[in-house]
Amino acid sequence: MERLVSMMKKFTALSAIVLLAACGQESVNEADFYTGKDVSYIVATNAGGGYDAYARMIGNYLQKYLAAENVIIRNVPGAGHIVGANTLWRSKPDGLTIGTFNAGLIYGQLTGKDGLNFDLREFEWIGKAAGEPRAIVVSDNCAIKSMADLMAAGEPVKFGSAGIGSASYSDMMLLAKALDLNVNVIAGFDGTEGEMSMMRGEICAILGSTSSFQNFIDAGYGHFILSIGGSLDGVPNAMDLAESEQARKLVAIIDSLATLGRISAAPPGTRKERVEKMRAAYRAALQDPALLAEAGRTGRPIEPAYGDEVRQLVVDALDQTPETIELIRKAINGAQ
Amino acid sequence: MDLGGIFDALLTIVSSPYHIFLLLIAVPIGMFFGAIPGLGGKLGIVLAIPFVFGMDATAGALFLIAMHSVVHTGGAVPSILFGVPGTGPDAATIVDGLPMTRNGEAGRALGAAFGASGLGGVIGGLFILAVLPLLRPIVLAFSPAEFFLLALFGITLIAMLSGESLIKGLMVGFLGLMMAFVTLDPQTGTQRYTFDLLFLWDGVDIITAVLGMFAIPEMIALGVAGGSMARADKAAGSYGLGSVFRGIGDVFRHWGLSLRTSLIGCFIGMIPGLGGDAASWICYGHAVQSSKTPERFGEGAVEGVIAPETANNSKEGGSLLPTLFFAVPGSSGMAILLGAFVMLGIQPGPGMALSGMDIVWVLIWGLMLANIIAVIMFILVAPGLGYLSYVRGNLLIPFVLVLTFLGAFLSHRAWENMVLLIFLGALGYFLKKYHWPRPPFVIGLILGPIAEDSFHKSMSLWGPAFLLRPGALIMIGLIVLSIAYYIWGVVKNKKKPEWQHAD
Numbered sequence: 022m023e024r025l026v027s028m029m030k031k032f033t034a035l036s037a038i039v040l041l042a043a044c045g046q047e048s049v050n051e052a053d054f055y056t057g058k059d060v061s062y063i064v065a066t067n068a069g070g071g072y073d074a075y076a077r078m079i080g081n082y083l084q085k086y087l088a089a090e091n092v093i094i095r096n097v098p099g100a101g102h103i104v105g106a107n108t109l110w111r112s113k114p115d116g117l118t119i120g121t122f123n124a125g126l127i128y129g130q131l132t133g134k135d136g137l138n139f140d141l142r143e144f145e146w147i148g149k150a151a152g153e154p155r156a157i158v159v160s161d162n163c164a165i166k167s168m169a170d171l172m173a174a175g176e177p178v179k180f181g182s183a184g185i186g187s188a189s190y191s192d193m194m195l196l197a198k199a200l201d202l203n204v205n206v207i208a209g210f211d212g213t214e215g216e217m218s219m220m221r222g223e224i225c226a227i228l229g230s231t232s233s234f235q236n237f238i239d240a241g242y243g244h245f246i247l248s249i250g251g252s253l254d255g256v257p258n259a260m261d262l263a264e265s266e267q268a269r270k271l272v273a274i275i276d277s278l279a280t281l282g283r284i285s286a287a288p289p290g291t292r293k294e295r296v297e298k299m300r301a302a303y304r305a306a307l308q309d310p311a312l313l314a315e316a317g318r319t320g321r322p323i324e325p326a327y328g329d330e331v332r333q334l335v336v337d338a339l340d341q342t343p344e345t346i347e348l349i350r351k352a353i354n355g356a357q
Numbered sequence: 358m359d360l361g362g363i364f365d366a367l368l369t370i371v372s373s374p375y376h377i378f379l380l381l382i383a384v385p386i387g388m389f390f391g392a393i394p395g396l397g398g399k400l401g402i403v404l405a406i407p408f409v410f411g412m413d414a415t416a417g418a419l420f421l422i423a424m425h426s427v428v429h430t431g432g433a434v435p436s437i438l439f440g441v442p443g444t445g446p447d448a449a450t451i452v453d454g455l456p457m458t459r460n461g462e463a464g465r466a467l468g469a470a471f472g473a474s475g476l477g478g479v480i481g482g483l484f485i486l487a488v489l490p491l492l493r494p495i496v497l498a499f500s501p502a503e504f505f506l507l508a509l510f511g512i513t514l515i516a517m518l519s520g521e522s523l524i525k526g527l528m529v530g531f532l533g534l535m536m537a538f539v540t541l542d543p544q545t546g547t548q549r550y551t552f553d554l555l556f557l558w559d560g561v562d563i564i565t566a567v568l569g570m571f572a573i574p575e576m577i578a579l580g581v582a583g584g585s586m587a588r589a590d591k592a593a594g595s596y597g598l599g600s601v602f603r604g605i606g607d608v609f610r611h612w613g614l615s616l617r618t619s620l621i622g623c624f625i626g627m628i629p630g631l632g633g634d635a636a637s638w639i640c641y642g643h644a645v646q647s648s649k650t651p652e653r654f655g656e657g658a659v660e661g662v663i664a665p666e667t668a669n670n671s672k673e674g675g676s677l678l679p680t681l682f683f684a685v686p687g688s689s690g691m692a693i694l695l696g697a698f699v700m701l702g703i704q705p706g707p708g709m710a711l712s713g714m715d716i717v718w719v720l721i722w723g724l725m726l727a728n729i730i731a732v733i734m735f736i737l738v739a740p741g742l743g744y745l746s747y748v749r750g751n752l753l754i755p756f757v758l759v760l761t762f763l764g765a766f767l768s769h770r771a772w773e774n775m776v777l778l779i780f781l782g783a784l785g786y787f788l789k790k791y792h793w794p795r796p797p798f799v800i801g802l803i804l805g806p807i808a809e810d811s812f813h814k815s816m817s818l819w820g821p822a823f824l825l826r827p828g829a830l831i832m833i834g835l836i837v838l839s840i841a842y843y844i845w846g847v848v849k850n851k852k853k854p855e856w857q858h859a860d
Contacts, residue, residue: 077407
């Protein structure tokens with residue numbers, strides 16, 4: 022019996038040691054968890070294009086600051102970023118997967134769009150790389166020359182936008198509602214098709230991010246007439262034109278989504294330490310002079326924000342009263 | 358035009374061993390990305406960008422353009438040998454390329470494809486030079502109204518591609534058009550025949566459809582029949598250098614067709630929004646339409662290989678134009694190239710004509726030289742490739758099926774596409790077995806969305822009056838002529854209205 026007790030004591034001691042060792046091992050492993058590992062970076066579009074370019078650029082520097090073996094870009098395109106975001110949502114939350122998609126999915130979640138299997142509030146937000154004010158650019162072929170002309174337009178003014186359901190389309194419909202604009206939004210102008218259409222004198226104007234129109238304006242094809250959120254010289258701001266409380270709310274939503282450019286997140290339930298490590302590496306990457314130089318050369322604006330700040334922006338954007346949500350739904354479905 | 362500048366640029370390239378070296382490695386890389394189904398030129402450029410990053414603008418741009426401009430030269434190889442298109446725009450090459458292989462003419466078909474690709478590429482480069490002064494009015498002449506009618510014109514070509522029975526052709530064509538309705542409605546954003554499956558929101562993937570319609574049925578048929586792809590006797594030496602040169606000679610023998618389809622390719626490339634798939638099918642249709650013996654098509658007519666292959670290379674020259682001078686990419690591949698140019702410090706846009714013409718000449722020469730180098734490289738390996746058509750089916754089928762499934766998966770990174778591939782493969786097999794024409798299906802699927810989208814846009818912009826625009830009236834005239842020509846052909850051949858297919 023005594024032998025048995027002594028054996029059990031020994032066994033207990035041994036297991037304690039093993040357990041302690043394992044814990045020690047664990048914490049050592051945790052400290053350099055990413056060293057030599059492969060990290061997947063899900064991009065919700067096909068290769069090529071802005072999201073892919075940002076991810077590849079940032080991925081290189083993440084690899085450096087995480088000391089990871091590789092940061093592998095995984096393109097998961099489809100259904101306007103929904104497939105990519107769904108994939109990230111159900112990825113293993115082991116800290117080895119992050120992803121990037123369009124913040125316009127906030128509209129989808131607000132209006133209860135089909136196919137969304139995630140709650141944006143629950144993602145572990147890593148940060149955002151860009152985000153810049155939206156603005157309306159009008160073609161010089163168009164009779165509308167200023168915001169005053171647009172507000173006073175008798176005939177509906179033809180606006181181009183990307184496909185229905187895209188963030189660009191939703192932004193435009195919300196703005197039209199907020200400022201009570203007499204517009205005819207024609208969807209389906211992807212990429213630079215809208216600029217071509219303006220050059221042909223078909224559509225009159227587009228709402229989009231300021232930097233994307235810089236070439237068009239520099240070439241003398243058009244000019245800005247309204248800025249949302251930002252400030253452009255001699256151009257009115259949408260917030261100043263919004264007359265009701267509700268209108269200001271809609272403008273604020275467009276603005277906050279515009280701020281959330283090139284967002285990255287990890288799946289919900291990813292371990293806190295790993296999220297923190299990823300956030301730190303992301304911050305270091307976006308402050309790396311080499312990355313900034315590369316971004317400057319390739320014309321990709323960098324307006325970073327990190328971790329909880331991004332999470333707060335997302336949570337705030339989703340925190341709307343049922344009346345506002347109804348208003349958004351009505352505005353976006355206005356065309357039907 | 359600054360002729361001195363143009364030839365200085367050529368001298369810059371050929372006098373530098375470094376530049377020649379870059380061309381020599383870019384060409385096989387580009388062809389590789391074209392030849393593996395589902396990879397494609399876009400991914401090639403994206404993966405090459407980090408390597409180009411440190412180069413100076415001339416070298417980097419030369420490398421990328423060389424790589425990009427020969428993708429479809431490589432893409433023709435699996436189309437011809439196995440009925441597996443390397444890229445979407447190489448799909449039309451299958452229709453006659455594969456029967457040529459079966460007839461033991463793989464070498465000739467490959468030769469014709471390379472010759473046509475090379476010629477198309479060179480004409481694409483010359484086209485840029487010729488059209489530069491007129492660029493703006495031409496590009497701006499094409500609005501959604503003309504797009505709609507151009508797509509409609511393409512759809513009327515279904516009649517030409519119907520083979521023995523117009524009714525069968527139309528039915529298959531409408532099936533393709535119906536498949537094109539599977540997507541989100543562009544007008545309302547509501548789901549249409551998507552059965553709540555997210556992967557169908559973007560429509561039926563074209564690469565998957567083409568693989569299902571052509572590659573899978575061929576492999577099943579090969580498995581059932583036994584033997585190798587080529588049914589003719591190996592001793593005929595039909596894959597030797599001689600037959601490759603014969604194929605290249607065919608391109609010049611049909612010089613009128615080669616020239617016309619190259620120019621059609623350039624035009625379609627130059628107008629952003631139509632895409633290479635449409636270009637090669639429209640040119641294939643044109644080849645059938647303009648042939649005196651349309652019944653040979655689908656049975657291994659060499660013109661059926663020449664037409665799409667000239668078009669899919671020449672369109673790259675065309676699409677370079679709006680990319681460089683408006684900073685409006687002519688195709689999705691060009692959009693990526695545009696980003697890479699910006700990274701190299703080349704600023705495309707209207708300012709290009711004032712500041713950066715040197716780099717434009719380099720790009721044009723790069724495009725033409727790469728196409729010529731691609732032909733030379735391929736002539737050397739073509740006999741080896743042609744030999745593949747004599748590999749026994751039981752060795753070939755597993756390899757090709759893996760490529761096919763990989764292609765379907767990679768094109769949209771969706772496993773669901775592999776299920777769709779099996780479904781469409783079964784459909785394609787029965788169409789083949791009972792002699793129903795398959796090209797109309799693909800035409801419907803490719804042109805349906807273009808027609809729908811541009812119809813909506815035209816109606817929103819102008820209402821029904823869009824049909825009265827001058828460009829639209831010209832297109833309507835073309836459509837009427839095309840239909841009248843077909844009816845005339847049928848009436849003329851009243852005594853033998855049925856084209857007999859031996860297939």
